Structures are given as structure tokens and as C-alpha cells.
Amino acid sequence: MTKIQEVDIWTPIQIGDCHLAHRAVLAPLTRNRGTRSVEDEHTWVPNELMKTYYTERATPGGLLITEATPVSIRASGLYGIPGNFTEEQQKGWKTIVSAVHTKGGYIFNQLWHQGRTTHSALIGDKTPESSSNVPIDGTFQWNGFSARPYEVPVAMTKKAILDTQDDFVQAAKNAMAVGFDGIEIHGGNGYLFDQFLHSNINTRTDDYGGSIENRCRFIIETVEKLCNAIGPSKVAIRLTPFGLFGQTYGSDRLQQWSYLCGQLGKFGLAYVHLIEPRFDELKSAYEKQSALKDMVEQGVEEVSLRPFRKALGESTPIVTAGGFGPQNMNDGIKNGVSDLVAFGRYFVANPDLIDRLKSKKPLYKWDRSRFYGPFDDNEFGYTVFGERELASEGDILKAQLAD
Ligand SMILES: Cc1cc2nc3c(=O)[nH]c(=O)nc-3n(C[C@H](O)[C@H](O)[C@H](O)COP(=O)(O)O)c2cc1C
Numbered sequence: 001m002t003k004i005q006e007v008d009i010w011t012p013i014q015i016g017d018c019h020l021a022h023r024a025v026l027a028p029l030t031r032n033r034g035t036r037s038v039e040d041e042h043t044w045v046p047n048e049l050m051k052t053y054y055t056e057r058a059t060p061g062g063l064l065i066t067e068a069t070p071v072s073i074r075a076s077g078l079y080g081i082p083g084n085f086t087e088e089q090q091k092g093w094k095t096i097v098s099a100v101h102t103k104g105g106y107i108f109n110q111l112w113h114q115g116r117t118t119h120s121a122l123i124g125d126k127t128p129e130s131s132s133n134v135p136i137d138g139t140f141q142w143n144g145f146s147a148r149p150y151e152v153p154v155a156m157t158k159k160a161i162l163d164t165q166d167d168f169v170q171a172a173k174n175a176m177a178v179g180f181d182g183i184e185i186h187g188g189n190g191y192l193f194d195q196f197l198h199s200n201i202n203t204r205t206d207d208y209g210g211s212i213e214n215r216c217r218f219i220i221e222t223v224e225k226l227c228n229a230i231g232p233s234k235v236a237i238r239l240t241p242f243g244l245f246g247q248t249y250g251s252d253r254l255q256q257w258s259y260l261c262g263q264l265g266k267f268g269l270a271y272v273h274l275i276e277p278r279f280d281e282l283k284s285a286y287e288k289q290s291a292l293k294d295m296v297e298q299g300v301e302e303v304s305l306r307p308f309r310k311a312l313g314e315s316t317p318i319v320t321a322g323g324f325g326p327q328n329m330n331d332g333i334k335n336g337v338s339d340l341v342a343f344g345r346y347f348v349a350n351p352d353l354i355d356r357l358k359s360k361k362p363l364y365k366w367d368r369s370r371f372y373g374p375f376d377d378n379e380f381g382y383t384v385f386g387e388r389e390l391a392s393e394g395d396i397l398k399a400q401l402a403d
Pocket of ligand 1: 027028029030110238322324342344345346372
């Protein structure tokens with residue numbers, strides 16, 4: 001057996017049914033480069049440009065995770081995001097998956113429901129849904145979509161919960177049908193599942209709210225249904241136990257996500273994907289640390305992923321993401337907290353990231369203005385790059401997605 005000290009990001013590992021040659025993973029990245037469907041203005045379809053983007057980032061034995069993919073129109077909420085619920089979309093994903101496989105890579109499909117973080121105008125004039133009728137404070141806007149106040153969401157009925165779980169199961173079956181190696185449930189970043197997990201959003205008094213166990217019920221039931229439908233080795237989940245994005249200010253974080261990981265550890269999932277506490281979508285690592293300071297002062301000795309590793313047990317691999325670069329990419333693996341590392345912004349700017357990390361070549365810095373489309377020149381900053389500056393050590397921990 002390989003000693004933990006000898007393991008690093010280049011050590012092969014088995015994830016579900018995939019024999020990975022290394023542990024450097026493409027993080028799920030919404031890039032809004034899909035093509036609007038001619039059949040329905042609210043659906044977007046994977047295209048040739050996306051195929052180029054994913055194929056360029058594929059390596060033999062490397063794992064890619066797709067951008068977040070809505071499981072229905074109701075689950076959607078941005079321009080340019082390709083779902084996985086129509087035949088047209090499946091056709092598009094199939095060519096991407098095949099191209100990645102031809103290069104010897106593996107690819108999981110991240111499945112998504114935005115919940116209250118959308119607008120009725122983007123989902124066929126239906127009211128956005130959530131755990132409770134608690135709106136996001138502020139306005140919603142996107143490229144091509146003018147700013148409007150967030151709407152009061154409708155609290156999901158039991159039937160809506162069951163229907164949504166069916167949508168996830170169907171999308172997972174669709175993913176299997178086109179050859180994906182697995183699916184990753186998007187259970188973080190303030191989207192639908194997180195809206196059930198956080199006590200400041202979930203004010204329900206039924207079986208899906210009011211206690212740690214009840215707030216976790218929706219997500220655990222969904223995981224169970226997905227495992228029954230496609231097998232646990234094809235199912236993964238992403239969680240943000242320390243997330244604040246999407247106004248997720250719930251209490252009992254350590255207890256709740258430890259309970260959740262304890263339950264998830266029983267399924268034999270392909271992996272659990274956790275975001276580092278230091279990372280936040282809108283704050284720098286330094287701002288995030290001070291935002292979490294209260295938690296530390298309340299007697300939590302270490303704000304880290306370690307409690308969740310303990311709760312999950314050793315047999316479920318952990319992918320970790322948030323602020324990793326050449327300097328710290330082995331930290332989590334070396335200290336036993338995680339098994340794989342996902343890279344987001346560095347992978348945006350460096351399609352050949354794996355080769356660059358391996359051969360210790362310098363990395364380019366990302367250009368935030370090209371993160372999220374759609375643009376008239378969608379390829380720019382996506383598969384085509386102009387002159388770029390090199391990243392300097394520490395950039396990744398400074399201002400986060402806003403930088
Ligand atoms: C452009 C962009 C799009 C993102 N889209 C998603 C997404 O679709 N799903 C998700 O779970 N996280 C998403 N994230 C978060 C990343 O997966 C990752 O957790 C984050 O960028 C931190 O990793 P990094 O420090 O390596 O960039 C996105 C981040 C960026 C920069």
C-alpha cells in the first residue's frame with residue numbers, strides 16, 4: 001500500500017468506475033457558451049465550441065466535471081447554460097463526451113437546480129421555487145438580461161419535491177445514455193439544495209425543515225434515488241459547508257454538514273466534492289476568513305474540511321476545490337483531508353493546465369470579464385486567448401471571482 005506521505009496529485013486513484021491517472025480535476029465552471037435552442041427559447045444546447053473547450057482540457061486518465069447543467073426549465077436561470085433534459089441537448093453532450101473519451105479522459109456531468117436564484121422571465125413565467133418563500137435580497141441581472149429585483153419564491157410542495165427528484169433522476173439517466181462516467185449533484189453555492197440546508201432560508205415546519213435531519217432530507221433522498229437509478233459508483237455530490245454565496249447564512253454548519261457527510265458516507269458514492277472554507281465567490285480568502293472568525297470564536301478550533309473527512313470515513317474519496325495552485329496543490333492530499341484537487345480559474349486560463357502543473361511551467365492569469373457569456377465572440381477567453389499576463393503566486397487567494 002502507498003504511504004500517505006508518498007501520495008501526491010500525480011498518484012493514480014480509482015474514482016467510482018474510473019481509473020484516474022492523476023488527481024488534478026477540472027472544476028465545474030459555468031461559462032454560458034451554449035446555443036439557444038430553436039425549439040424552445042428557454043433551453044440551451046451544447047455545441048462544437050464547447051466540444052473544443054472540454055476536449056482541450058481532457059488528458060489521458062484525467063477527470064473533467066462539466067459546468068452546472070439544469071435538469072429542467074424550472075431549474076434553469078441564466079442565458080447560455082446547456083441543460084440535459086431534451087434530446088437536442090443530449091445529442092450535443094454525446095459528441096462532447098465521445099471526444100473526451102477519445103482522448104482517454106473521464107467526464108462527470110454536474111446536475112443543477114437554481115431554485116430562488118433565477119427569475120420568472122427566464123423560466124417560462126413560472127415563479128422560482130425554493131424551500132420557503134424567502135427571497136434573495138437585491139437584484140438579478142445577467143449579460144443581456146437587465147437588472148430586476150429577485151422575486152419571492154414559492155415554497156415547494158411535497159409534490160414539487162418529488163417532481164424535482166424525478167427530474168434529477170431523468171437527467172442522470174440522460175447523462176448515462178450519452179456516455180458520461182457519472183453525475184455530480186450541485187448541492188452548494190446557494191442553489192436549491194443549499195436553500196434547504198440553510199436555516200436562514202429554510203423556514204419549513206414539515207419533514208423538510210426545522211432540524212438538521214429534516215433540512216438534509218431533500219438532498220439525501222435525492223442521492224438515494226440517484227444511486228438506485230444509476231448506481232452509487234456513478235453518483236457524486238458537491239457541497240459548500242462554509243459557503244456564504246447566495247445569502248446562505250444558516251446556523252449549525254459543522255453539525256449539519258457532518259451529519260450530512262455521515263449519511264453520504266453510507267452510499268459508496270464515487271466522491272464527495274467540498275469547497276475549502278477560505279474560498280468564497282465574492283470575498284477574498286482574507287475577507288472570508290474574517291467572516292468565519294465568529295465560528296472560530298464560538299469554540300470551533302479549526303475551520304477546515306477535516307470534520308467532514310472524519311464524518312465521511314476513509315472509503316469515500318474527497319475532491320477539494322478553492323484557491324489551489326502550483327504552490328499548495330498537494331496540501332490537502334498530504335495532510336489526509338482530501339484525495340483529489342479541482343482547479344477552476346487556472347483551468348479557465350490554461351487549457352493545458354495539467355501539462356503546465358506537471359512540468360512546472362508558468363500559468364496564465366484568468367480574465368474575469370470573459371468568465372460568463374454569452375458574447376458575440378463566445379470563443380474569446382474560452383478557447384481563444386489574446387495577450388495574457390502570467391499569474392503570480394498568491395493571486396488565487398486574493399479577490400476571488402470578482403477579480
Ligand atoms: C467562471 C466560473 C464558473 C463557475 N461555475 C460553477 C459551476 O457551474 N458549478 C460549481 O459548482 N461551481 C462553479 N464555480 C466554482 C468553481 O467550481 C470553483 O469551486 C471555484 O472557482 C474555486 O476554485 P479556484 O480557486 O480553483 O478557481 C465557478 C467558478 C468560476 C470562476
